[in-house]
Amino acid sequence: MKKILIVLLFLLFGTYANADCNIKSGSINILANDFPALRTLVETAKECKGSADFKVTHSAEHNKIAVPALTANPSEFSVRVAANSSIVPLMNADLIRPMNDLVKKYGKGIQDSQLITIDGKVMAVAFMANTQHLYVRTDVLKENGIAIPKTYEEVVAAAEKIRAAGKMKYPYAAAYKAGWNLAEEFVNMYIGHGGEFFKAGTAEPNVNNAKGVATLNMLKKLADLSNPDYLTHDSEAIKVEWEAGNVAIMTLWASRSGTLLDDEGDAKITAATKLVAPATVGGGNIPAATLWWDGFTLAKNRSDADAEASFRAMAHAASSKEMVAKASDQAVWLVEGFVPGPKSVGVIEAVKMGAKPYPMLPQMGLMHGALGSEIVEFLQGNESAEQALKDVEAAYMTKAKEQGFL
Amino acid sequence: MPNRSFFWFFLPAGLAMILFIGLPIISTGIQSFYAQHDQVLVKVKKCDPFGCKESVVVDQEATSKIRDEKPLGKFNGFGTYVDRNHLAVEQVSEFWNESKSTGEFISKVGNLPFYKALVFTLTYCVIVTPCVLLLGFIIALSLNAISRKIRGPLIFGTILPMIVTPLVGSLVLFWMIDAEGIIGANLQILMNDPYLSVKSSKTLTWITIIIYGVWHHSPFAFVVFYAALQTVPQEPLEASIIDGASRFQRVKHIVLPHIYPVVTFVALISLMDNFRVFEPIIGFSAEGSAQSLSWLIYDNLVNEEVILFGSAAATSIMTIIGISIILAPVLIRTWREFRTNR
Numbered sequence: 074m075k076k077i078l079i080v081l082l083f084l085l086f087g088t089y090a091n092a093d094c095n096i097k098s099g100s101i102n103i104l105a106n107d108f109p110a111l112r113t114l115v116e117t118a119k120e121c122k123g124s125a126d127f128k129v130t131h132s133a134e135h136n137k138i139a140v141p142a143l144t145a146n147p148s149e150f151s152v153r154v155a156a157n158s159s160i161v162p163l164m165n166a167d168l169i170r171p172m173n174d175l176v177k178k179y180g181k182g183i184q185d186s187q188l189i190t191i192d193g194k195v196m197a198v199a200f201m202a203n204t205q206h207l208y209v210r211t212d213v214l215k216e217n218g219i220a221i222p223k224t225y226e227e228v229v230a231a232a233e234k235i236r237a238a239g240k241m242k243y244p245y246a247a248a249y250k251a252g253w254n255l256a257e258e259f260v261n262m263y264i265g266h267g268g269e270f271f272k273a274g275t276a277e278p279n280v281n282n283a284k285g286v287a288t289l290n291m292l293k294k295l296a297d298l299s300n301p302d303y304l305t306h307d308s309e310a311i312k313v314e315w316e317a318g319n320v321a322i323m324t325l326w327a328s329r330s331g332t333l334l335d336d337e338g339d340a341k342i343t344a345a346t347k348l349v350a351p352a353t354v355g356g357g358n359i360p361a362a363t364l365w366w367d368g369f370t371l372a373k374n375r376s377d378a379d380a381e382a383s384f385r386a387m388a389h390a391a392s393s394k395e396m397v398a399k400a401s402d403q404a405v406w407l408v409e410g411f412v413p414g415p416k417s418v419g420v421i422e423a424v425k426m427g428a429k430p431y432p433m434l435p436q437m438g439l440m441h442g443a444l445g446s447e448i449v450e451f452l453q454g455n456e457s458a459e460q461a462l463k464d465v466e467a468a469y470m471t472k473a474k475e476q477g478f479l
Numbered sequence: 480m481p482n483r484s485f486f487w488f489f490l491p492a493g494l495a496m497i498l499f500i501g502l503p504i505i506s507t508g509i510q511s512f513y514a515q516h517d518q519v520l521v522k523v524k525k526c527d528p529f530g531c532k533e534s535v536v537v538d539q540e541a542t543s544k545i546r547d548e549k550p551l552g553k554f555n556g557f558g559t560y561v562d563r564n565h566l567a568v569e570q571v572s573e574f575w576n577e578s579k580s581t582g583e584f585i586s587k588v589g590n591l592p593f594y595k596a597l598v599f600t601l602t603y604c605v606i607v608t609p610c611v612l613l614l615g616f617i618i619a620l621s622l623n624a625i626s627r628k629i630r631g632p633l634i635f636g637t638i639l640p641m642i643v644t645p646l647v648g649s650l651v652l653f654w655m656i657d658a659e660g661i662i663g664a665n666l667q668i669l670m671n672d673p674y675l676s677v678k679s680s681k682t683l684t685w686i687t688i689i690i691y692g693v694w695h696h697s698p699f700a701f702v703v704f705y706a707a708l709q710t711v712p713q714e715p716l717e718a719s720i721i722d723g724a725s726r727f728q729r730v731k732h733i734v735l736p737h738i739y740p741v742v743t744f745v746a747l748i749s750l751m752d753n754f755r756v757f758e759p760i761i762g763f764s765a766e767g768s769a770q771s772l773s774w775l776i777y778d779n780l781v782n783e784e785v786i787l788f789g790s791a792a793a794t795s796i797m798t799i800i801g802i803s804i805i806l807a808p809v810l811i812r813t814w815r816e817f818r819t820n821r
Binding site for chain 1 (some may be wrong): 525527529553564570678
């Protein structure tokens with residue numbers, strides 16, 4: 074009897090949980106990056122798939138797959154989970170569809186602030202925010218009598234002091250891997266210096282200036298305090314360095330804190346790890362960091378039925394109060410009902426300090442690419458800062474001409 | 480074999496080659512002459528969780544109209560070939576006029592992406608190919624002289640580098656040369672420099688990749704040479720021993736001339752392979768210090784958020800031309816020998 078009751082209750086609640094979606098047809102296929110928060114989101118979306126076909130691809134190589142996969146007609150994926158930068162190539166090639174109707178019809182729980190709109194057309198629904206900020210080892214700082222750094226100048230001074238004390242050989246870490254990661258660090262630092270990447274209202278590059286040189290010099294100072302292999306280190310690699318206790322101050326994505334602070338690894342290091350605000354640089358008052366959102370977009374080359382099924386499942390997740398309550402330490406959710414925990418400090422401080430979002434311009438991807446390969450030689454000491462920035466502009470202009478931006 | 484039966488034997492392979500190699504190359508060639516249409520940008524109001532602001536996006540209606548009219552893009556002729564990211568004709572002539580010395584000119588040209596990649600590719604080719612030939616030949620000779628009992632396991636051990644997937648092989652070495660890996664850390668102690676990093680030094684990275692290349696390719700040369708050594712006739716060898724020829728003389732005057740065609744073959748294949756060096760650069764995360772032509776193509780296709788088809792196509796075509804130029808002397812020679820033999 075008791076068993077039957079439990080089964081009955083289970084069925085009742087089971088159907089209740091799915092009742093708000095009740096998707097009858099269509100197929101859902103999601104392409105997303107691979108980190109814990111996105112896995113949670115996709116799992117939540119799956120809860121309400123109803124009788125729709127449900128598939129998901131989590132891949133760190135998502136950027137390389139997205140454009141070709143969505144260009145096909147019908148496209149491989151019906152949903153692409155994108156961020157400020159990765160939505161741009163999709164919009165440039167007209168691969169995602171506006172979803173105003175769907176938002177009106179099924180987007181009850183979605184807050185207005187979650188909508189990414191272009192002239193009123195909803196192109197994406199954001200569900201989490203991200204940024205790069207400082208992580209510090211409170212025990213090491215305390216031992217050496219150093220206050221928590223607020224500017225990159227203080228970071229340099231602190232790291233030099235720790236090195237001089239013989240405590241650590243390479244006290245600072247950031248993802249400086251040549252290519253996308255290194256370019257991202259430049260973007261952060263350049264914005265921190267108050268730089269603009271393009272001449273106002275044009276696609277002409279504008280990085281070869283005093284702010285650009287200051288940015289490069291700061292990156293070089295920090296690189297000299299990092300593991301000498303820094304040009305091969307991505308976010309995952311510096312996370313490992315941190316967990317091995319080799320690093321005292323680090324610039325890392327907020328979204329990586331979940332796996333950094335889990336039960337695996339040295340408990341002493343985990344306990345002493347503190348997430349703090351992003352640093353400013355060069356006397357500026359906005360942080361040398363960019364704000365990012367992660368959201369979902371719907372493929373254009375897919376049937377309306379699939380788009381509808383996909384939207385309903387994703388909207389369920391992007392408005393799920395249960396999910397944000399359960400996974401409150403995995404991300405800074407933009408969903409209603411999110412109560413920020415200690416791991417959200419970085420993003421919240423960044424917003425408070427007036428951090429700028431990553432520039433969502435059609436030609437920004439080309440600039441990012443040019444930065445990633447052309448500033449390497451400066452960091453290796455083979456080139457002057459001015460020459461490196463000149464190369465960046467030249468490489469960008471060539472690519473921009475080929476792409477028809479100039 | 481009569482030409483007729485040769486034709487029928489060759490037909491299936493030939494068709495597959497045309498379909499899967501010939502046509503894509505032609506399509507790549509056509510693509511390389513086109514660039515993207517001029518982007519039509521419109522001002523819009525963009526809102527996201529962090530606020531609203533004026534911005535620009537690509538005007539899809541206008542763009543799709545232009546695209547429907549000319550789906551290939553804007554005809555660019557050799558524009559992509561001569562731009563800064565490829566042959567950089569303009570920049571090179573500018574450097575020539577500006578530079579005071581040849582050294583300055585060379586260093587300036589070497590800073591351009593295409594030439595930078597070309598220099599590495601050629602260096603790799605020129606060093607790795609002879610080393611592979613020599614090492615493969617020495618291993619084959621020594622294994623051929625060893626007692627038959629232990630030859631089997633030794634041969635297996637020797638071809639192991641070829642069996643290991645290139646990426647795995649390079650990753651193993653990559654971890655060994657890490658600042659905290661066995662080679663990296665010992666080098667630091669040996670050189671008494673705690674900031675020495677094999678991965679961040681350009682020269683050391685090049686050396687690592689070249690050593691890896693020799694390690695990975697030698698087994699191929701070895702296998703082919705070893706097979707060829709089995710066909711060396713015994714009579715002249717025995718006769719030369721009676722005549723008192725030393726081991727070196729025997730190799731030089733009997734073995735080498737006999738397997739000469741095979742040496743040409745291995746040299747050809749190695750040159751072709753080495754000119755397309757790519758995996759070790761990815762495996763070693765060496766993009767910062769070493770770029771090859773193949774890597775440039777890869778970079779244009781996947782590393783940018785915007786895919787540069789025209790650029791990648793132009794580099795591909797130039798790589799094909801490069802391989803043909805390198806192979807030309809060997810091919811001409813083979814062709815001449817073939818004619819005289821007939």
